[in-house]
Amino acid sequence: MTRPAPEDLAPLTEALLAAARAAGATEADAVAVAGESLSVEVRGRALEHAERADGVEIGLRVIVNGRQACVSASDRSDRTIREMAERAVAMAREAPVDDNVGLADPAQLARDPDTAALELDDGAPAPEPEALLDLALRAEAAALEVEGISMVESASASVMHRRSWIAGTNGFSGGYRRSSHGLSTVAITGEGLGMERDWAGESRVWAEDLPSPEEIGRRAGERTVARRGARKPPTGAFPILYDERVAATLISHLLSAVNGSAVARGSSWLRNDLGQPVLPGGFDLTENPRLPRHGASRPFDGEGLPTASRMIVEGGVLQGWTLDLATARKLGMASTANAVRGTSSPPSPGVTNVALTAGTASPADLVRDMGRGLVVTSMLGASINATTGDYSRGAAGFWVENGEIAYPVNECTIAGNLREMLMRITAASDLPDWRSLRVPSLLVEGMTVAGS
Numbered sequence: 001m002t003r004p005a006p007e008d009l010a011p012l013t014e015a016l017l018a019a020a021r022a023a024g025a026t027e028a029d030a031v032a033v034a035g036e037s038l039s040v041e042v043r044g045r046a047l048e049h050a051e052r053a054d055g056v057e058i059g060l061r062v063i064v065n066g067r068q069a070c071v072s073a074s075d076r077s078d079r080t081i082r083e084m085a086e087r088a089v090a091m092a093r094e095a096p097v098d099d100n101v102g103l104a105d106p107a108q109l110a111r112d113p114d115t116a117a118l119e120l121d122d123g124a125p126a127p128e129p130e131a132l133l134d135l136a137l138r139a140e141a142a143a144l145e146v147e148g149i150s151m152v153e154s155a156s157a158s159v160m161h162r163r164s165w166i167a168g169t170n171g172f173s174g175g176y177r178r179s180s181h182g183l184s185t186v187a188i189t190g191e192g193l194g195m196e197r198d199w200a201g202e203s204r205v206w207a208e209d210l211p212s213p214e215e216i217g218r219r220a221g222e223r224t225v226a227r228r229g230a231r232k233p234p235t236g237a238f239p240i241l242y243d244e245r246v247a248a249t250l251i252s253h254l255l256s257a258v259n260g261s262a263v264a265r266g267s268s269w270l271r272n273d274l275g276q277p278v279l280p281g282g283f284d285l286t287e288n289p290r291l292p293r294h295g296a297s298r299p300f301d302g303e304g305l306p307t308a309s310r311m312i313v314e315g316g317v318l319q320g321w322t323l324d325l326a327t328a329r330k331l332g333m334a335s336t337a338n339a340v341r342g343t344s345s346p347p348s349p350g351v352t353n354v355a356l357t358a359g360t361a362s363p364a365d366l367v368r369d370m371g372r373g374l375v376v377t378s379m380l381g382a383s384i385n386a387t388t389g390d391y392s393r394g395a396a397g398f399w400v401e402n403g404e405i406a407y408p409v410n411e412c413t414i415a416g417n418l419r420e421m422l423m424r425i426t427a428a429s430d431l432p433d434w435r436s437l438r439v440p441s442l443l444v445e446g447m448t449v450a451g452s
Contacts, residue, residue: 026065
């Protein structure tokens with residue numbers, strides 16, 4: 001059966017805009033999102049949970065003389081649309097004036113975007129529950145085959161198809177369809193206080209790009225077994241290697257600090273560093289919102305501006321902020337076409353498909369050269385001071401002695417200052433693919449480890 005086209009949602013957005021005009025809005029934009037999802041979870045070689053969801057959500061933002069408000073609903077009746085518009089306009093009239101809010105100038109808008117070139121939807125019909133059940137059972141079986149695995153906490157498979165449409169009183173109207181397929185497994189080894197767990201999971205736009213369930217299950221099992229006998233590491237100042245599974249979290253803090261919202265509020269530890277080194281020389285941090293088959297790709301942003309590749313950091317030097325229209329106006333700059341939005345909130349800046357320059361040494365080479373230190377493979381909790389960059393997180397991974405993995409560790413805390421940490425990174429060669437934030441393993445010198 002052919003799935004509906006995103007254009008089918010256009011009449012909903014036009015009805016919302018018409019209602020907004022009738023209610024007295026100066027400007028307005030509307031979003032309609034329709035989605036169907038199916039997921040299954042297995043445990044003990046049997047179905048544990050299955051969930052199917054489908055529906056349509058609509059959202060409306062109105063602007064009345066520099067005051068804005070947003071409303072959303074899941075009901076699409078004419079009455080609901082009229083009441084949404086009236087409520088939004090009434091809310092906007094009570095909101096504070098913000099001269100920075102407003103839609104894009106028509107000359108800024110994306111024109112005839114080639115959404116098909118991004119291959120954001122695989123075009124396949126949604127699989128039946130039995131097919132997803134088979135994938136989950138195969139992943140569970142592969143994990144259980146790993147020697148030392150006592151049980152599989154869960155193995156799951158999911159699929160989602162989504163279409164969206166956005167339109168504004170400035171003349172923009174556009175949308176696209178997106179698919180997503182996922183597999184994940186959580187495995188357990190040991191019992192009681194000696195129990196350890198780890199996981200593996202992947203998601204792709206196209207099902208054919210996913211690893212096999214056997215690979216996902218085996219990876220989860222092997223990661224879990226490697227954690228048997230974990231204990232606290234010593235306390236002191238040591239080099240830390242962020243495994244590529246968690247290295248992206250380090251760069252995400254940099255991305256948060258260059259987000260226009262934080263900069264405009266003055267709450268970023270990089271607020272005075274535009275044009276200054278924020279990474280070692282030779283490092284680039286690039287954004288490419290138009291990578292085919294990547295889940296975060298998009299032809300235009302949440303305000304209808306055409307997306308394009310850009311350098312966030314080049315040669316270690318910060319090139320610019322991440323901006324939507326409102327933050328750009330507040331900072332006296334131009335939008336970088338980075339607006340993201342949902343149905344119930346106004347646009348805000350966000351990034352898509354960011355990649356950090358990879359190094360030439362393998363992770364094993366960096367472990368050998370670090371001598372004594374910590375390899376971090378998972379993290380929990382966080383204490384990050386957005387204004388100063390002070391950093392503290394719980395961590396688990398493996399202790400390194402004499403350039404070799406000695407034993408697994410848990411229940412430790414790592415700390416430092418993000419500004420200093422990022423200026424002391426060395427990148428490995430293991431740049432991952434498919435992720436929206438692609439970062440290789442990163443070695444950071446001289447961090448504090450609090451363990452035993």
